[in-house]
Amino acid sequence: MSRVRVNWQIKALLPVALVLVNGLLLFALITVTLQDPARNQVLAIGFAGAIVICAVLFMVLAVVIHRPVVELQEKMELVRAGDLFVKVEFADRNDEIGDLGQNFNEMVQQLRESREEIERLHRTQMSRAEHLATLGEMAAGLAHEIRNPLAGIAGVMEIVGRDLPPDSAAKDVLGEVRHEVMHINRIVTELLEIARPKAPVFSPADIVAVSDQAALFARDQASKRHVNVHVLKNKAIPPLEFDKGQIHQVLLNLLLNAVQACDEGASVRVEFAEDNENVTTRVIDTGKGIPPEVLPNIFRPFFTTKGNGTGLGLSLARRIVEDHGGWLTATSEVGVGSIFSLVLPKKRPLD
Ligand SMILES: Nc1ncnc2c1ncn2[C@@H]1O[C@H](COP(=O)(O)OP(=O)(O)O)[C@@H](O)[C@H]1O
């Protein structure tokens, strides 16, 4: 519904005109009842006076109010077009209109300062992003360079080990070296994945089946520790769209962490839940738990509390899940266990 616009001059003049006309009518009534012969003349002068008063009032209003309003509208149009250096001229007037102008000028100045601040922040963010991208490239290059000689070292170790007599003490040392080489290889491989993230390739997949498969891999480590890994398949979870390989890797990371946190007798289970928008997969363990002061750090790259850990598993996992438009969170209680929740959206994120 469009509003009826009434010009402000009419609104301002209407009451004045009404009062004047009222006065004149009253005056006419009095002169008629008094039967004064000069009444026509007086009436004419009265009317002329009223018209002059209205005209003067109109002009005064036009100068005092209309001009600043028009200027304000023009300047606002300029601000809207992006010019934040405009100022209204009537700001130095010593009345309310002047205050309005001053407020407007201050507001535009604040807008200008905010815009400059945002531009400055944007520039620093951009250079940081470029810096990080360069670092990532460097790390990726370095990781690549390290992996080849590492494979060479592992090969040589293998050959040297084969040539040693079975009861040689050096065999233990070689085993230790091989273990360390594998550790470096793991760090370098994970670093490479972090530095050169691959975009997920989405296809319809069953999160329960992928979890089951990951659990199969994790049971190898779990059985050595006498830890039970169980996937609760009691829910009909709808198929989602995700990168099977990447989410498998995430679940395996979570399951191995869970198994590694468990002592004999503790257990790991995977549960599923859904709401209208998301499917949540929870990896729950009854292991040693994470102290509250450690919990905020666990997703940071290279944070590990394990002697042979890389500290890259969770940071990689979180990145993969976020690339899927989902999120990964953890809650934990020392002595009770931890819950890692992997939330994936039912609707594939727009790429
Ligand atoms: N289920 C869990 N229970 C207890 N602590 C955990 C669990 N999962 C992760 N953590 C903690 O988070 C740290 C980082 O995990 P992660 O990024 O996978 O690196 P890593 O396993 O190589 O140490 C672990 O060292 C451990 O302290």
Ligand SMILES: [Mg+2]
């Ligand atoms: Mg890990």
